[in-house]
């Protein structure tokens with residue numbers, strides 16, 4: 001792991017540089033960190049260079065004061081790529097990571113080979129819901145929403161069979177800096193790409209979970225309808241599809257990037 005002080009913040013990242021032509025850049029979801037992609041890293045082997053980072057406010061990245069926006073998160077990615085002198089990547093982001101991916105697809109297509117938008121939507125939830133979540137965690141901490149988080153993130157079947165794995169993800173969740181979580185909730189609350197998403201022209205794979213109640217399969221279908229060069233794949237998962245169906249998810253990723 002390395003830390004780099006960029007223009008606006010300091011990011012924690014891991015770059016597995018296998019000297020391959022193509023790089024995959026993974027962007028984590030709210031309340032997780034770059035370890036959420038461990039299974040993909042294991043399954044991908046050395047086929048692509050792999051770059052992962054902790055979104056600002058998360059993991060070991062800095063927690064700048066104040067609310068964030070998806071534009072800020074997108075610019076952090078561009079700064080990181082400039083620092084590492086990587087011209088183009090295949091960007092794979094889940095949930096808030098998928099919002100960052102949409103911003104990049106709209107504003108920086110020259111830095112993308114392909115885009116993978118997972119368990120995301122042009123707009124996630126509504127302002128009321130995000131404000132009440134912010135209020136709840138301000139008052140009672142992240143511990144107070146851990147059981148609801150588990151329900152949104154994983155199906156009961158997956159939890160029953162993978163208790164230790166789920167617990168490890170939730171331990172990371174409660175370790176997320178509270179201020180960073182809140183600032184990213186504000187970024188999700190304020191993001192709405194409905195009017196702009198059709199500007200995305202790079203080839204795009206949308207991955208949705210059939211059991212995902214946060215960013216539904218309908219949200220995935222909406223993205224596909226708006227993004228001209230896109231296709232939609234559905235996995236039988238709740239929100240964190242890359243962990244719940246790691247093999248299928250990674251196969252989709254490889255097939256899409258290679259073809």
Ligand SMILES: O=C(O)CC1=CCC(=O)O1
Nearest residue numbers: 029030095096152188214
């Ligand atoms: O509600 C959740 O925890 C799911 C989620 C919404 C945005 C994100 O990144 O995760």
